[in-house]
Amino acid sequence: MRISLINPNLVAEDAIGQCLLNQARFLQRRGDEVRVFTVYPPEHMSEAITAATRVITLADLIERRDSHFASSDVYVYHYPVWYPLLESIRGIDRGVVIFYYHNVTPPELWGSEFERESLQRSVDSVGSVIHYADLVVTDSAFNADQLAENYGCERDRIRVLPLAVPTDQFKPGPPDLNLVRQYGLEGRRVILFVGRMAGNKRIDLLVEALALVRQEVPQATLLLVGDERSNPAIVEAVSYARQRAAALGVDDVIFTGRVASVADHFRLAHVYATASVHEGFGVPLIEAMASGVPVVASRATAHPEVLGDAGLLAEPNNAADMARHIVSVLTDDALCGDLVRRGLARAAEFSLERYEAGWADVMAEAASWLPNQPYPRPRSALVRSGEKPAESGSRPAARLTPLELLRSETDQLEMAA
Structure with missing residues (x-):
């Protein structure tokens, strides 16, 4: 399969960066075509992962300027916070879309006014993008409950997949x-x-x-x-x-x-x-x-x-x-x-082995939709928009066109300025 992984950055020492690294390595080993799309350059990653990473803009994604992204079978959008590339989820009109939720610190618990507005936007934006996904993956049952209770995500769309820790590095031993x-x-x-x-x-x-x-x-x-x-x-x-x-x-x-x-x-x-x-x-x-x-x-x-x-x-x-x-x-x-x-x-x-087994199950579920139903439609998006489910094998056109997304991005940048 051709798979696109999307996240704001790719940092080896970061828990979410390690999660993406584990996913990318696993998919590469089994022969999938994998590309990681980020806002910032990767840090402290192997040559193989760095070579598979593209620093890109929202405009590049929604205008389909990258052929891999434009023709992917599976899109995995990681959500540690809101970031511009995330908005491209609204324009995906093919394949299977996975929303990978890592939770966001509530602004009231952040303890500072700095970044408070950004955190609030990140909390608020979950509900506006999660319904574009066909499958939702998250790290804990606590997160799953939050998605269901706070954002109305159907529980049968959520898969809980705990993160892995490299136990070959973290093990008992004498102090240095x-x-x-x-x-x-x-x-x-x-x-x-x-x-x-x-x-x-x-x-x-x-x-x-x-x-x-x-x-x-x-x-x-x-x-x-x-x-x-x-x-x-x-x-x-x-x-x-x-x-x-x-x-x-x-x-x-x-x-x-x-x-x-x-x-x-x-x-x-x-x-x-x-x-x-x-x-x-x-x-x-x-x-x-x-x-x-x-x-x-x-x-x-x-x-x-x-x-x-x-x-x-x-x-x-x-x-x-x-x-x-x-x-x-x-x-x-x-x-x-x-x-x-x-x-x-x-x-x-x-362990990494257990994580990879769980990730393989998620990928298998996504792949099972591709032969007979290439474009599964998010059910809750239909409910919210008032649309009727399409015939099997088709997904209605995205509700925001690439041009509308570009205008939205421009408006956001102008407001930020």
Whole structure:
């Protein structure tokens, strides 16, 4: 089959970038013609994937200037946020369209005015584009519920496919002594967090929890790994966390920024903790479990689903409860060992092999429509437009023509200016 994958970017270290990479590699191995269309150039990708990637504009897509896109059998639109290329979904008049939803942080949980308007647009736009898809794929049951309840997507169109973690990279092992010396962790009990330091991650609450933990475990140190300066919203969240640390007299908070090897940093940890109040999935939870690190997470959104019975859940926005669970892990060897065993077993359920098997099922379902019904029509789009279903084997023309889409894009750019 000829397949087009669409996303704003393609970054190897990013969870969604890794998802696209897994899809593209799998499809290439089985002989499909694959091309990835992005707004920005790929970062840190292999030569094969980079060669299959095209940086392109919305106008190029809707005017069919790329022959691969114009003649694809399957179109996979990833949705981490709204981005211009997404609007081309309205003009697809052939093949099977898959909408791959990764969830969007609600603006009210972002913790900053920066990008708030963009996030609101991303939340609002899901409902206007999801009905152009024939099949919807998402990372968690939490996301599936949100799509059904908030956007009216029929549940029988949704397929839940959890993300994969490369367990050959994330595995138990001794700490890197160079990193131990670099961060001054000799004799310390390390509480680790990995991720972007956005407001919804509540790293300030982890700082507050650390102050409580140190009353019983004086050697406790908080190690925060991830982006701390890529945009003003993240800078604000980091600044506030530093202010809380200073106010509480907690000096054992270490911000590493981006690191070359996240896997090596997991092996520094005695416990992984996240106070995030919104996650559509939660890849670091699995990375921690695969690394043999016990997990304490807030009882919020997709966390309980991802952890299963392999971690401890704290009440959201409750530093005392978070601290209580962290202390339990750091002081109870039997509990710690049990969580490690459960975590390793749980992490194995998110292997690349299982992801590829699930992705193969999605592709097989899409392919099954092609011989007898080349252009399946999104049912909910028919309902919303008042159209009657077309005869088998045809899809009514897209409701927006390429020219209308171009005008829409121009209007959006003018308003943004």
